[in-house]
Amino acid sequence: MSPESGSYHHGDLRAACVRAARELLEEDGSAALSLRAVARRAGVSPTAPYRHYADRDALLSAVAAQGYRELAEHLAAAHPAPTTPEELAAVAIAYVRFALEHPALFRVMFAEPCDPTSEERLAATAAISEYVRGIVRTVFPGADADALSTTVWALVHGLAFLHLDGKLDTSSPEVVADQVGAAVRALFTASPTLSQAAAAHSEQAEK
Amino acid sequence: MSPESGSYHHGDLRAACVRAARELLEEDGSAALSLRAVARRAGVSPTAPYRHYADRDALLSAVAAQGYRELAEHLAAAHPAPTTPEELAAVAIAYVRFALEHPALFRVMFAEPCDPTSEERLAATAAISEYVRGIVRTVFPGADADALSTTVWALVHGLAFLHLDGKLDTSSPEVVADQVGAAVRALFTASPTLSQAAAAHSEQAEK
DNA sequence: CTTACGATGTGTGCACCGTTTACATTAAGG
């Protein structure tokens, strides 16, 4: 795929850019990704990436999209098809751990107001959203799947960000895991009342 | 306080900088705040702010700290001393609304990995954390206040960010309010089981 | 009143950044 270095054409600069970007993000945790630095890392002139990405935002969106895919894999690795609250808690813990293991990437994925009209991004986030909804539907058939999946996603997402910003105890992975687990378990045991609340909400909406 | 313009010295540049920064953040929602733009807005040379702030991060921290204080006021305005789940839900809704009304400021407050060892910042975030903990203790005396306040904060914080990133339905403030309210209510009706889970967690920790 | 001083704002300069514009190289197809 990538021929011996020295050739004028790179071979697959498009992919090499996101790879270089990923490496830079992992190396220095800062989310301040420089297009020029990416170009340098890829061994190419500063403006070469513009042949493949309209602007910095476009590259960032591509990186974010790949991040979403990796996150999805990470979650699936934690448990392919959760059916119990405990298994879903494991997935939640994996979510937060991913954020803590790849802080810069996670920030690029979520904390940047970059172009939301990116086909790749929308597809990737929709996939995750659907994945969560599917789990919730399986584990918790009685409830409003939309509302509940949103709630559990928000809870886990908030835990991830608060940890990322040093607002919570991140001293050891065990502490983090316990906290996330407890929070998710609490949500799930609330199921009957939650579905009741969801029903009340629907009534309110249709009047 | 600020004398007639034309004087060499500004009078209170330190405060003027955060004011200018706030204005710029409100005007264009982008969280990309330029120190030079702040200086221009304050009617001062590009490097003048360095007399009062060590670097860009320091200014951002000051802005973030003020943001925390405003957020605290906003929450207190929603309800000064919540004692019921419904009142706490109102506070939660105010939290998310603040994020949606001041997106750029909210991003500076949370989504920037800026200097976490800022005295002002730490104090401000500690104040909010303590505020939430106090409410939880009042509304829900039986439970582990630390764990539960973290959980409710994370839930609300996650909702705020998902809304900010366009991952959820932000079409009308009512929709947002309903969603946040339902989520918080669900959490609170889970109280007995949550305290039980917290107890189990404590046991686990001390063995 | 004078004078020295410290606090505050200015000007200059450097390295880096994103982006545009014109140009060079090369792979691929008629």
Added chain:
DNA sequence: CCTTAATGTAAACGGTGCACACATCGTAAG
């Protein structure tokens, strides 16, 4: 072989954070 479109390069513009030397001014000691 020659044309063409794709791909990478070079040069340039305006913007940025920041370090340095310099200018201005309130103030307080002599």
